Amino acid sequence: MPIPDTDVISATAFDTLTPPAATDPYLAVDELPHSASSPDLVFQRLRDELALDGNPQLNLATFATTWMEPQARQLMADTAEKNLADRAEYPQITAMEERCVRMLARLWHAPHPELVRGCSTTGSSEAALLGGLALKRRWQQRRRAQGKDTARPNLVMGTNVQVCWKKFANYFEVEPRYVPVEPGRYHLTPDTLTAYCDDNTIGVVTVLGSTYDGSYEPVADICMALDGYQAATGTDIPVHVDGASGAMVAPFLDPGLMWDFQLERVASINTSGHKYGHVFPGLGWALWRDTRALPDDLVFDIDYLGGRSPSFTLNFSRPGAHIAAQYYTFLRYGFEGLHHLALRSRTAAHTLATRIRAIPPYELVTDGTQLPAFAFRLAPGTHGFTVHDVSHAMRTRGWHLPAYALPTPCHDISVLRLVVRTGFTTQLTDTFITDLAEVTRRLRPHQPVLAAKTPATA
Ligand SMILES: Cc1ncc(COP(=O)(O)O)c(C=O)c1O
Numbered sequence: 001m002p003i004p005d006t007d008v009i010s011a012t013a014f015d016t017l018t019p020p021a022a023t024d025p026y027l028a029v030d031e032l033p034h035s036a037s038s039p040d041l042v043f044q045r046l047r048d049e050l051a052l053d054g055n056p057q058l059n060l061a062t063f064a065t066t067w068m069e070p071q072a073r074q075l076m077a078d079t080a081e082k083n084l085a086d087r088a089e090y091p092q093i094t095a096m097e098e099r100c101v102r103m104l105a106r107l108w109h110a111p112h113p114e115l116v117r118g119c120s121t122t123g124s125s126e127a128a129l130l131g132g133l134a135l136k137r138r139w140q141q142r143r144r145a146q147g148k149d150t151a152r153p154n155l156v157m158g159t160n161v162q163v164c165w166k167k168f169a170n171y172f173e174v175e176p177r178y179v180p181v182e183p184g185r186y187h188l189t190p191d192t193l194t195a196y197c198d199d200n201t202i203g204v205v206t207v208l209g210s211t212y213d214g215s216y217e218p219v220a221d222i223c224m225a226l227d228g229y230q231a232a233t234g235t236d237i238p239v240h241v242d243g244a245s246g247a248m249v250a251p252f253l254d255p256g257l258m259w260d261f262q263l264e265r266v267a268s269i270n271t272s273g274h275k276y277g278h279v280f281p282g283l284g285w286a287l288w289r290d291t292r293a294l295p296d297d298l299v300f301d302i303d304y305l306g307g308r309s310p311s312f313t314l315n316f317s318r319p320g321a322h323i324a325a326q327y328y329t330f331l332r333y334g335f336e337g338l339h340h341l342a343l344r345s346r347t348a349a350h351t352l353a354t355r356i357r358a359i360p361p362y363e364l365v366t367d368g369t370q371l372p373a374f375a376f377r378l379a380p381g382t383h384g385f386t387v388h389d390v391s392h393a394m395r396t397r398g399w400h401l402p403a404y405a406l407p408t409p410c411h412d413i414s415v416l417r418l419v420v421r422t423g424f425t426t427q428l429t430d431t432f433i434t435d436l437a438e439v440t441r442r443l444r445p446h447q448p449v450l451a452a453k454t455p456a457t458a
Contacts, residue, residue, distance in 0.1 A: 054398070057428070058398045058399050058400060058428075059400040060399060060400055060417075060419055060420075060432075061401070062421075063245050063373070063419050064274050064280075065274050065275065065280055065281065065422075066423060067421070067422055067423035068279070068329075069332070071332075072279075072325050072332070075324045075325055075328050076321040076322070076325050078321075079093065079320050079321040079324045080319070080321050082320035082321065082324075083318070083320060084097070084120070084320045084323065085317045090320055093320035093323050094309065096323050096324060096327040097119070097120050099327060100326050100330060101287065103330055104271070105118065107251045108260040108261050108269055109261050109262045110261040111261065111262075111289075112290060115290040115291060116288065116290065117288045117312075118285060118286060118287035118288065119285070119286055119312055119313055120273070120283060120284065120285055120322070121284040121285065121286055121314075122282055122284060122318065123272050123281070123282065123284040124162075124164065124270050124271065124272040125164035125167070125284070126284055126286075126313070126315070127272075128164040128165060128205075128240075128270055128286075129164065129167070129168050129171070129172070130270075130286045130312060130313070130314070131240045131268045132155065132168040132169075132172060132202075133168075133298065134288060134293065134294050134295065135155070135238060135240060135268075136153055136172060136174055136202045137295045138202070138293070139200075139201075139203075140153070141295060148199075153202045154175040154177045154198070154201050155174050155202055155204075156179065156193065156197055156201055156204045156205070157178060157179070157207075158179050158180075158188030158207065158210075158407070159178040159179065159181050159407040159408045159409075160188070160207065160210045160211070160406075161178075161205060162242070162244065165205055165242070177196045177201075179193055180407075180409050181406070181407050183410055183413070186213050186407065186410060187207065187210045187212075187213075187217045188206060188207070189217070189218060189222075190222050190225035193222060193225050194226070197226075197235070197237055199235055201235070201237050203237060203238045203239060203240055204226065204237055204238075204240075205239075206219045206241055206242070206259075207242045207244075208241055208242070208243045208245075208247060208259055209245060209249075209370050209371040211244075212404075212407060212417070213366040213375040213417065214245075214366050214370055214374050214417075214419075215366050215370050215371075216246060216254075216257070219239070219241055219258065219259040219263065219266070220258040220263060223239055223265040223266065226239065226265055227265070237265075238265060238266075238293070239266050239267060240268045240270075241260065241268070241269045241270075242270055243270060244270065244271060244272045244275060245271075245272065245275045245373070246370070247260070247269055247270070247271035248271050248272075248275065248276035248338070249276050249371055252339040252342045252343070253339065253342050261289050266289065267288060267293040268287060268288045268293055268294070270286045270287075271284065272284045273285055273322065274322070277326060278333070278422060279322055279325045279326050280322070280325065282319060282322045283322035283326055294312065298312055299311065344422070345372035345420045345421060345422060345424065346368065346369070346371075346372040348372065348420045348429055349369075349418070349419075350367060350368040350369055350374075351429060352374075352418060352420065352432065353367045353368040353418075354367070355429075355433050356433070356436065359433075359436060361378050361383050361440075362378065362379070362440075363376065363379045364376050365377055368418075368420070371419075372419070372420040372421070373418065373420065375415040375417045376415060376416055376418075377414065383444070384443075385444070387403040387414045387415060387416050388414065389443055390403065390439060390440065391403035393439040393442070394435065394436065397435045399435065401416055401417075401418060402416070402417055403416050
C-alpha cells in the first residue's frame, strides 16, 4: 500500500478525536501499526501516557537539567533538525561548539587556551570514555617508545566513581583499580592512592564531586601524591578530572579551590552541559590541556558531507540543538549569572541539609556545601524503618528521593541523596521538609514496608 502524503492522511477518517474503541491498536502497542493514524490522535495519546511520568521539578534524584528559559527552549526547537555531523551545512553550530570549548578552556584555567583540544559529547559518560581512551593511547605510545609491552593497562580511581568509568574499563579492556572508600570519607583521597599505581597505570580519575554524596575529591592533594610518586619511581601518571557536575559549580563558587588545568598533572576534564551547564539532557564536554594530552592518531580528519573537520567522538550524527542551547546559557548568564544560579542552588541545598539534620532520626553524611547535593542517613540504632521506606513513602507525595547503598566497602550503609537544581524554590523547600517530617512521623511506629531499591544514577 502506498504511503499517503500528509494531506491525504489529514483528509482520512483518522483525523478525528473519536474516543478509541476498547480494542484500539494504539493502546500499549509494541508492534508497528499496519496503517497511519491522525497526528492529533497520536499526539494526544502520547501526551496522556507521558503524563504518567513523574514531575521533573520534584525529581531530587537527578543532576540533569529540568528547567530552561523559554528562549532557550525556542532555540532548541529552531535547531532540532540540525545535525552536528553536517558541519559544512551548519557552520554556525560548529562555530558555537568551538566557542563553547574556548570558554570552558579559559574557565578551567588552561595555561594555553589556544592549544586546548575539546569537543561536545552526548554527556559526561561519552566524555569519560574519550578521556579514558586518550589516557590509554598516551600510555601505549610511551610504553612502545620505551620498548615495553602494553598488555596490562590499569586505571586507578575510587570505588565511588560513576558507572561510566566501570564501563570504560570494561569496554576498553583496562583493569580498574578501585581504591576503597572509608566510613566517614566516601571518596578518593591521596593517602593510599599510590599503593594502587605502577608502571601500567594509564591515569588516575578524580571526581568533582562524587555522585554518591556531592563531596569534592581533593584533586590538588591527589596530584601532589602523584608528584611524590613520580619523584620516587620516575613514573609520570596523568590525572583526568570527572567534573560532570562540579566543573560547572566550582569555577563560580570555589575560586580558591585548585582542581583544574592550573594543576599541571591534570590532562583532561569532562563536564555535563546538561547538569549545572543548564541545558536539557544530551550534552557533555571533554577538554584536553594540549595536543600532547590527546594523541593525534585518535583524531579523525573527516572529509565527508562537503566539509573537512577533525573529529574525536564516539558518535557521528548528533543533535546540534544542545550546542545552541549551551551557547545561549553562556551568553545569557555570563560568569555572574552562572555564579548566581549555582549559589542559589547550593544555598538551598545547605538550608535543606540543616533542616533535615533537625528531624530525628536523620544525620547528615554531607551538608550541601560542595555540590548543591547531599546525602543523609538514619542515625545508628533501631528505627523500625529504613531509608528505602522513606524513599518509597516520599514517592506517594510525588518526590523522587533515591535511597541507595554507599560504595564498597561501606555498602552496609544506606543513604538518601538530594540534588538541588535551578527551579527548586523556597516554597518547594518548605513543602519538602513538611512532607519528610510527616512521612517520618508516620513511619516511626510502623514496621518497614517493602520498597524497591533506587540506584544512584545520573
Ligand atoms: C561524577 C559523574 N560522572 C559521570 C556521570 C555521567 O554523566 P552523564 O549522565 O552526563 O553521562 C555522572 C552522572 O551523574 C556523574 O555524577
